[in-house]
Amino acid sequence: MSDIKSCPACGGRHVSEIYRLDAIPVQSCILLDSEEEARAFPRRPLVLMFCDGCGFIYNRVFDLAMVDYASTTEESQHFSGTFNRFARDLVAEIAGLYDLGGQQTLEIGCGKGDFLQELARQTGTRALGVDPGFIPERLPGADGHDISFQREYFDPATITEAPDFVVCRHTLEHVPEVGRFMHDIARVIDGRQEVGIFFETPDVRRVLEEGAFWDIYYEHCSYFTLGSHARLFRREGMDVNRLYLAYDDQYIIQYAAPGAGKAALPQEEDLDAVRALAAAFPEKVAAIRRHWTDFVRSRHRDGKRVAIWGGGSKGVSFLTTNGLGEEVAQVIDINPFKQGKYLPGTGHLVSAPEDLTETPPDTVIVMNPIYLPEIGAQLADMGLEPELVAV
Ligand SMILES: [Zn+2]
Numbered sequence: 001m002s003d004i005k006s007c008p009a010c011g012g013r014h015v016s017e018i019y020r021l022d023a024i025p026v027q028s029c030i031l032l033d034s035e036e037e038a039r040a041f042p043r044r045p046l047v048l049m050f051c052d053g054c055g056f057i058y059n060r061v062f063d064l065a066m067v068d069y070a071s072t073t074e075e076s077q078h079f080s081g082t083f084n085r086f087a088r089d090l091v092a093e094i095a096g097l098y099d100l101g102g103q104q105t106l107e108i109g110c111g112k113g114d115f116l117q118e119l120a121r122q123t124g125t126r127a128l129g130v131d132p133g134f135i136p137e138r139l140p141g142a143d144g145h146d147i148s149f150q151r152e153y154f155d156p157a158t159i160t161e162a163p164d165f166v167v168c169r170h171t172l173e174h175v176p177e178v179g180r181f182m183h184d185i186a187r188v189i190d191g192r193q194e195v196g197i198f199f200e201t202p203d204v205r206r207v208l209e210e211g212a213f214w215d216i217y218y219e220h221c222s223y224f225t226l227g228s229h230a231r232l233f234r235r236e237g238m239d240v241n242r243l244y245l246a247y248d249d250q251y252i253i254q255y256a257a258p259g260a261g262k263a264a265l266p267q268e269e270d271l272d273a274v275r276a277l278a279a280a281f282p283e284k285v286a287a288i289r290r291h292w293t294d295f296v297r298s299r300h301r302d303g304k305r306v307a308i309w310g311g312g313s314k315g316v317s318f319l320t321t322n323g324l325g326e327e328v329a330q331v332i333d334i335n336p337f338k339q340g341k342y343l344p345g346t347g348h349l350v351s352a353p354e355d356l357t358e359t360p361p362d363t364v365i366v367m368n369p370i371y372l373p374e375i376g377a378q379l380a381d382m383g384l385e386p387e388l389v390a391v
Contacts, residue, residue: 009058010051014052015060026041032342054232095119101123103165104128127147204224206250314368314391329359330361339351
């Protein structure tokens, strides 16, 4: 296990601890076939450090070897209508900004390939997707587009065609050595000024502000704000052209290009504010953890059935961070690949929404507020009216 004492983003030594968990499941997207296997799933500590120099937050004791992305991870959010609309709109935005017809796009961490396929459909780009967890059987087919995939971690040595456009969504937060990663991207771009770069990464500022402990889990070893995200790229000699929060302010969207030294955007200047948030975080997160533990335990004591909607990382973190188990009766997920499987840590069985009609819950805790309308409508369709709250 590594123990990183200087900032992996900027190399600074002025780093301080802001959060510590003794033992959390090393994978929270994984699906287990039995309750026993799920409960016995390996755990490791997490120690979040804040870099005073650049605002980057990272898990000091992260061990990449514990996370097997080539196994049965189930990160795809593409079963939600809300997420699909968001991804389609993003592709439309990219298509409006870049002329990618016949150009070569590289997507690092392409997951199951859905986004790349939509990008090819809307822009006519040729494309290569790289991801150790890519499952060929899951993709409906290239549909006449020139798309290929490499089932491996991103390594500049295996990228044979220099890309004109680089896409990287929900991947940077899984990379421990983010400085070296940017270096590798610069290598495949190879100084060509016309290359476009698109990144989408979870934003940690809201996590700091809200004490959102469910958004902190083992696979996420690196955490960014708008400013620390942009600073990472500028350090590698890139310009940041467009930078904003999307998806209910949960994700950082950033467009960059090999740089000519453009001035920082106003929204990058967040270091003082983030320093203050980091300093207040230990107390904030402790209070929020107490709130949700009390919320669940008091309902359980009153004989109420509590269900959690969302069998992904947030749900696993929500349960395991606070040691909740039998107090939560059910875990629901719309992703059919998760249903019938067990959550690492607590060993909860993941059920389909339809299963709620047999055992109606009194309270449903939604793991992502953006899905509240979607979930509320689905519950109403089933004739259910439980107390519905979002974290
Ligand atoms: Zn730093």
